[in-house]
Amino acid sequence: MPAPATLAAFNTLVASLARSSRPSQALLAFRDMLARGFPPDHFTLPPVLRSCALTESAALAASSHALSVKLGAHGNLFVASALVQCYAGMSNLPDARRLFDGMRERDAVLWTSMLSAYAQGGQPEEALRLFQGMVVAEVQLDAVVMVSLLLACGQLGWRRHGRSVHACCVRMFLGMPLSLGNALVDMYVKCGELEFAERVFSAMPRRDVISWSALIVGHGLNGRPDVALRLFDEMVAKGVEQNSVTFLGALSACAHSGMVDKAYAIFEQMKQRGINRELKHYSCMADALGRAGRVVEAVNLIEEMPCQPDEAILGSVLAACRVHGEMDAAERISKRLMSMSPAKSGYYMSLANIYSDAGRYGDAERIRGFMKEVKVDKLPGYSSVELDVSVSESKNV
Numbered sequence: 001m002p003a004p005a006t007l008a009a010f011n012t013l014v015a016s017l018a019r020s021s022r023p024s025q026a027l028l029a030f031r032d033m034l035a036r037g038f039p040p041d042h043f044t045l046p047p048v049l050r051s052c053a054l055t056e057s058a059a060l061a062a063s064s065h066a067l068s069v070k071l072g073a074h075g076n077l078f079v080a081s082a083l084v085q086c087y088a089g090m091s092n093l094p095d096a097r098r099l100f101d102g103m104r105e106r107d108a109v110l111w112t113s114m115l116s117a118y119a120q121g122g123q124p125e126e127a128l129r130l131f132q133g134m135v136v137a138e139v140q141l142d143a144v145v146m147v148s149l150l151l152a153c154g155q156l157g158w159r160r161h162g163r164s165v166h167a168c169c170v171r172m173f174l175g176m177p178l179s180l181g182n183a184l185v186d187m188y189v190k191c192g193e194l195e196f197a198e199r200v201f202s203a204m205p206r207r208d209v210i211s212w213s214a215l216i217v218g219h220g221l222n223g224r225p226d227v228a229l230r231l232f233d234e235m236v237a238k239g240v241e242q243n244s245v246t247f248l249g250a251l252s253a254c255a256h257s258g259m260v261d262k263a264y265a266i267f268e269q270m271k272q273r274g275i276n277r278e279l280k281h282y283s284c285m286a287d288a289l290g291r292a293g294r295v296v297e298a299v300n301l302i303e304e305m306p307c308q309p310d311e312a313i314l315g316s317v318l319a320a321c322r323v324h325g326e327m328d329a330a331e332r333i334s335k336r337l338m339s340m341s342p343a344k345s346g347y348y349m350s351l352a353n354i355y356s357d358a359g360r361y362g363d364a365e366r367i368r369g370f371m372k373e374v375k376v377d378k379l380p381g382y383s384s385v386e387l388d389v390s391v392s393e394s395k396n397v
Contacts, residue, residue: 053085
């Protein structure tokens with residue numbers, strides 16, 4: 001294909017590649033454009049910055065930011081919004097906020113970009129604080145804003161605020177957009193309001209894999225594995241394509257209900273359908289085995305899986321070792337945990353307690369003595385009670 005001959009043609013090419021999930025090619029086209037002497041403008045930079053975020057090219061993002069300042073384009077609202085989204089997409093929220101605060105003029109797109117960045121970046125309190133600023137600034141609210149608010153409410157477990165946002169959505173929108181319906185289901189699930197989640201799900205005119213997966217995960221995590229697995233089978237019957245999140249919800253439901261054989265069958269389905277089995281899926285499978293007392297199988301699964309285990313999966317299996325008295329497995333797992341976090345006292349104490357439970361008091365004392373030798377102290381525990389105006393905290397030694 002011949003190279004574009006004008007700036008407008010290059011802009012069209014870069015934007016098209018960025019929109020079609022080909023960010024690496026978009027950045028190559030941008031480099032080619034610069035090499036041919038075409039200076040970028042405020043139409044070029046937004047898709048370039050979006051591509052930098054998608055490819056996690058921090059160095060290129062910084063260079064593009066510097067170029068926008070050099071060209072005087074950083075004050076353009078579209079470029080500024082793209083810069084905020086770029087830094088937020090790379091989890092650099094402080095720089096995103098500095099850019100936001102430095103803008104003399106802010107439109108709804110810029111406010112919404114910053115709000116979405118906080119909500120998706122796991123900072124719900126900041127998201128709600130920014131929303132208060134949007135209300136004061138009389139920014140027009142749309143479905144994207146509502147989705148971010150619902151995400152923040154779900155992360156905080158604020159069901160009352162979530163219901164208020166839901167009521168606002170009913171007043172604002174005649175038909176419920178799919179993204180908003182999914183956000184409502186997700187919010188109610190995270191707040192433990194499964195009945196409301198089901199009502200929203202049933203009333204949605206259209207559902208996709210996100211809608212189904214949110215409800216399956218919700219039922220699985222809230223002690224209703226039978227409903228989760230029924231929805232999983234119903235999803236298959238309706239021909240809805242499942243994804244890794246759907247399988248994670250089904251595996252979690254099996255783990256919480258002790259259905260190890262069903263978990264194995266679902267785990268194998270992932271392989272048959274070509275869905276990548278990630279660490280979180282192996283973690284659910286190991287949890288199911290551990291809860292059922294099949295600890296040795298759980299340890300073998302961890303040692304044979306293609307990815308490196310983290311402390312969470314090893315810690316859950318170690319807890320199962322103590323419950324079911326699997327001494328050999330406990331020693332193998334403890335050694336790995338201690339090598340990963342040699343300063344964390346909890347792993348030493350877990351092994352010492354397992355020895356004590358088995359009547360091996362000499363080995364338990366040996367572990368405690370080793371802790372003193374390497375200067376690993378047992379951390380005190382804390383408990384807190386939330387009062388009307390304050391939080392009262394006590395120390396448990």
